[in-house]
Amino acid sequence: MNLLSLLSLSAISAIAWAETHVFDWNITWVTANPDGMQPRPVIGINNEWPLPLLNFTKGDRIIANVRNQLGNESTSVHFHGFFQNGTNEMDGPPGVTQCNIPPNETMVYNFTLDQSGTYWYHSHTKGQYPDGWRQALVIHDEEDPYIGKYYEERVITLSDWYHDEMPGLLKEFINVANPTGAEPVPKSALMNDTQNLTVPVEPGKTYLFRVVNIGAFASQYFWIEDHDMQIVEVDGVWTEPATASMIYIASAQRYSVLVTMKNETNANYAMVGSMDTDLFDTLPSDLNYNSTGWLVYDSSVEKPAAKSVSEFDFYDDFELVPYDGLERYGDADITVTLDLTMDNLGDGANYAFFNGISYVAPKVPILYSTLTTGSAATDAAIYGTDTNAFVLNKGDIVDIVLNNDDTGKHPFHLHGHNFQVIWRSGDYEGHFNPDNVTFSSVPVRRDTLIAKPMGNFVVRFKADNPGIWLFHCHIEWHMDAGLAAVMVEAPLYLQENLTIPQNHYDVCSASGTPTEGNAAGNTEDFYDLTGENKAVAPLPAGFTARGIVALVFSCVAAFVGLASIVCCLPFHSEQWDAKITARKPDQIGMDAHFAHNPGIRPVAETLGDA
Template identity: 50%
Template sequence: MRLPNFAFAAAAAAAAATLLPVSLAKTVQYDFSIDWVTANPDGAYERQIIGVNGQWPPPAIHVDKGDRLLVNVTNNLGNEPTSIHFHGLFQNGTNGMDGPVGVTQCAVPAGQNVVYNFTVDQPGTYWYHSHYSAQYPDGLRGAFIVHDPEDPYKDDYDDDLYLTVSDYYHKSAFWLLSNEFLTLANPTGAEPIPDAALLNDSQNIHFNVEPNKTYKIRIINIGAFVSQYVWFEGHDFDIIEVDGVYVERTTVSQIYITVAQRYTILLTTKNSTSQNFPISASFDTDMLDFIPDDLIWNSTGWLTYDENGDFPDPELVYEWDFYDDFDLVPIEKEEPFEPDYSISVTVFMQILDDGINYALFNNISYLAPNVPTLYSVLSSGNQSTDATIYGSNTNTYVLNHNEVIEIVVNSNDPGTHPFHLHGHNFQVIERSEASDDDDTFITYDSSNPGTINQYPMRRDTVYVRPNGYIVLRFRSDNPGVWFFHCHIEWHLEQGLALTLVEAPLQIQESQSIPDDFYAACKAGNYLYEGNAAGNTVNLLDLTGEKLQPKFLPAGFTTKGVVALVFSCVSAFLGMAFIVWYGSSELKSTEKEVAEFLHEPLDDISETK
């Protein structure tokens, strides 16, 4: 039976809300035809981008807490599979609806249809996006808003808005992956530089506001790479929620928001319409290996008090003054959990023997298995508790039910990494400062802990500072297969992820996969039973599994490998390039590599 059109469902929901003093749980239905559309959001470059129902940007999803949601997805891309992940939603009892390909489902091939069907039992600000390869930077992402009849701040605001911030690329993410990023010509792993910054997938947006009113504004970073600073000129504002967790009202002037994070704020307007004020967002340019001369890394909108008034340029900001989210206090307070089981991983980037720069947790660079890990759980009986069957490169940990799990991330990398946990939010127990010395790493020492707040902040995405560490804890109270990964899309494609198989026997007892998801596997010729390799007879036999390239022989240094690679693949640049390279510092070399990758091919002879 065909589902009703999403517009009809949304209208019906709106009508019901006007008639009932308290929102009752209902079914909300959306039809999503995933297809290619033409767009030019920054006004500088028209390209094909992934839209929904022939439109871009995709629509926001709105539900009330307690609603059942049906998203009827048909892949009409023609040339790419797809999936949808509902970022931040726990999917209690519906792990198969979580969306990451290779973790909880097969990719949905072109021409196939699946229905994501689950109950939304948590309030707050979320978003949805493709979780197939690096697809979502090509457009398939949007806001997901869960309205809460029991919002503790419901009497404190007059209107409810949302604001997305994002980086944007003129070239497709798949093209960038295969031609610029995961290539021999990029041995330092320099990330592709965005071409533009967007607000609400556009530029020069206007929020029409009235004097002496308070607006609830949900801010979501739906980008692929760069964290951003966000502020509203002339206005302080109050943080009231992060990543679906209500927090004590905290007044700030600016926030720092990584990709995948969400902040909800209350902003009270001035008592006069005499002036319009810029809304500003700015890239954290420290994350970029170099800044192209034509990159505009700021985006501007306006709090519009008077459409006929002037719209001033934003004032220059000479130093950042953002609030450290570590100090936020949840309304529902919990003291720091005591861990029953600890997972400790070290982040580092390394060239393997194919000459490509990979990201690793410990010594493992994640590769999706032949069979989605959840499907392996459901088809493996009592052997589901053996992490071996899930493959050598899924970095899988099997968790017991209802224990406190600690994840320690020590980052031996000079970048800022936002880490996201599916299926849970976590207490942020510790976060170290950064180390500016790339040869000195600040490593967690459980015998000598740092600052731990009495009531730790909770959220589902948090960043680790350069060469520093984070300590996270959560309860394993949601049986399922959950992904933990860096949400910089380039780093996920490099392999910076691990898998948590939580209470596998309970998963088998209480969960199943709908027929349309199995049909998608069959249509795409994807395996859906057995171990990571697809072996259904001997689950300990992993012959045919995906494996990362081997490590280079001992004695190869990163700089030496880079020089070797460039001497092989860039011989036409001449010995002058090699001489320059050998005398350079590694950090400046990364900058030069990034610049080299962005030179037009016609101009390559003019490259240093």
């Protein structure tokens, strides 16, 4: 039998074993209390939460019918880490590859899984996934290099948890009363969306733990007491084994580790996820920054409290080596340099910027502009003033040079690709200097990387996946504050080879979103951006964050003074009763309704695109 026949039989066999998984997902409100401290509305699927952990095999097909039953919010879903090669329209970010799904509408996501490893899925509509719309996802492959080296798998999710819902928190965050941009601090750390997790294990066995940070903000340190871990995968890329006693895992990152159990069964051992509190501007007294689970060898033996650690000595992911030994790509054909800053705009609120631009989603999703603007699609200008769009040619070797001019850590994620991490500086080393570095020869590949405080990194990828791919900070607060850019990869190829399904156009129509023309929806002159979505205007000359703080406190003092005067005046209950009566009758009924239905939100401003 010749080689071609063998290959054909192999392909037929793979198709025969592949399954099609059809999901009917009603996105609904559910009441939950995962940290045991406060019940609150969360976003569930089919009235259930936590969301289902999904398991697939490489080659399977997903058909997810996503129906928005949230009542007052749009929604979407992104399958994080999937390349979506040939199905860019299924990637998920509204304003980039699709329109938001309005209430009572359904969007169909239909694509094939051509990868393996550890991933997750989450809403990509502004500020939504921290309200519970997220969960882990695993794709298995019989050809994975560590098959046969472990007894069973366990999935561990780490997350931060807020007691208040995101719409209110976002309004407080992007607000003149918060001119320094202090991010809301979560209330608790969770492990598998609970606390006090127990994981039964058998002595002497080796397990594969897939650890996923599905949180909104906090990176977490993770360790298992008295057990070493062998790192074998990051972000869907298998690695050579690397021994670690602790890992540091930022929002959206994934690690798979092999852990061999002890032979004795006379003790159980703590697993700890500890939030990196250096990310927080304040440390509230009620902050529960650790989550603890246990490897349970014997359920009749006590589960000991986690031991304190003197330092966080975690493995440096820059030292990892990909299992396939792929060497660094050749020199870059194009370099995209992004300088990260945080600053105030004219409304007094604090925003995030790349190269002085705070991302704002265009009126027409960028993919739709690409498909309807002819040869002009190769010009980044048509995609909007504030979209940070960069056009790449098919096959280009691309470097992204990121200079972090902020004192915080930032995890950056690239859709549609993983990238080679060819350089990353230490803390406070300033901007990238190509004359003073040595690039890694066999660099680790991943899809989410941490930028060090006041440091820099360089990642390299091959533009071999035509599409519109978002590059953004995966701290949700910073994404919502504008810390994003867009790679427009091979736009003319997309025009010839990609067709958006009618269902997606129907969703756009239902949401009132235009699907033709430039960023402003102009179909006559693609360079006329009149009416486009724009960032808030800059501050007037001379204003600073310190000045805004002083102004805010002056206003607060003035209001306090006025309140004290009012309090001294006689109070007339008749006037107060008249004010209540003057409210709209339907509003009074709504207040009572929502007071007795905590799983449903009052009508509020629909959040914009991601």
